[in-house]
Amino acid sequence: MLSIRNLGKSYLGPGIRQVLRDISLDVARGEYVAIMGESGIGKSTLLNLVAGLEPPDTGSIRIDGCEIVGLDDDRLTRLRRQKMGFVFQAFHLLPYLTVAQNIALPLALNKVAASESGLRVTALLAAIGMKERGDSYARELSGGEMQRVAIARALAHRPQLILADEPTGNLDPASAAQVLALLREQVTTSHAAGILVTHSASAAATTDRTYVLGAGGLFPSASP
Numbered sequence: 001m002l003s004i005r006n007l008g009k010s011y012l013g014p015g016i017r018q019v020l021r022d023i024s025l026d027v028a029r030g031e032y033v034a035i036m037g038e039s040g041i042g043k044s045t046l047l048n049l050v051a052g053l054e055p056p057d058t059g060s061i062r063i064d065g066c067e068i069v070g071l072d073d074d075r076l077t078r079l080r081r082q083k084m085g086f087v088f089q090a091f092h093l094l095p096y097l098t099v100a101q102n103i104a105l106p107l108a109l110n111k112v113a114a115s116e117s118g119l120r121v122t123a124l125l126a127a128i129g130m131k132e133r134g135d136s137y138a139r140e141l142s143g144g145e146m147q148r149v150a151i152a153r154a155l156a157h158r159p160q161l162i163l164a165d166e167p168t169g170n171l172d173p174a175s176a177a178q179v180l181a182l183l184r185e186q187v188t189t190s191h192a193a194g195i196l197v198t199h200s201a202s203a204a205a206t207t208d209r210t211y212v213l214g215a216g217g218l219f220p221s222a223s224p
């Protein structure tokens, strides 16, 4: 589903800082991988490149067989909207919309019919354990509840590629465990490819494989 080859990215600052060098990674459908590595090493940069939010300097990123490096903004936006789901540490819910309305947003963007959208929102509310909360406003939720809604929203349009950047960073341990279990389950049931960026070894343990990003590149983690 995702095939990254020889990716390189530098930023201009006082000098040129090479953040990513010769990164390659394959993630198949139904496969969930964690990326760990010290702060500032380039994990979020790698996710941003995969999402097409920034262009790499060198290398190739193929999503479902389509090369995204060099695509224009319109095609990238369409690809993101149709094929990708994002979960971030900051949930980015719209506070003055209800839970159900937040979850339905990507369905509206993808022009999914209202009847189908309603069915999916109902199923997702059940999946995140918030069946009774569809009419609550997002601003009324706890942090853990907001993140569960953010995951439901990220998955509503059935993306084939799920990108999660420190999704449990702001959560208490119980909410974090719930969110991780939900992500794991959804990657499997929707047969998507998933990438979880995390500092937590226990979060990484919920995935199929862990990689460590270091100055020398991206390598499989030595620990199980």
Ligand SMILES: Nc1ncnc2c1ncn2[C@@H]1O[C@H](COP(=O)(O)OP(=O)(O)OP(=O)(O)O)[C@@H](O)[C@H]1O
Binding pocket: 011, 012, 019, 037, 038, 039, 040, 041, 042, 043, 044, 045, 046
């Ligand atoms: N737009 C940018 N312009 C200049 N430098 C940038 C930009 N984005 C990221 N960087 C630099 O690239 C490096 C990698 O940043 P990145 O956010 O990818 O690290 P990270 O591994 O995700 O860190 P953390 O675990 O702390 O979130 C950092 O030194 C950062 O300052």
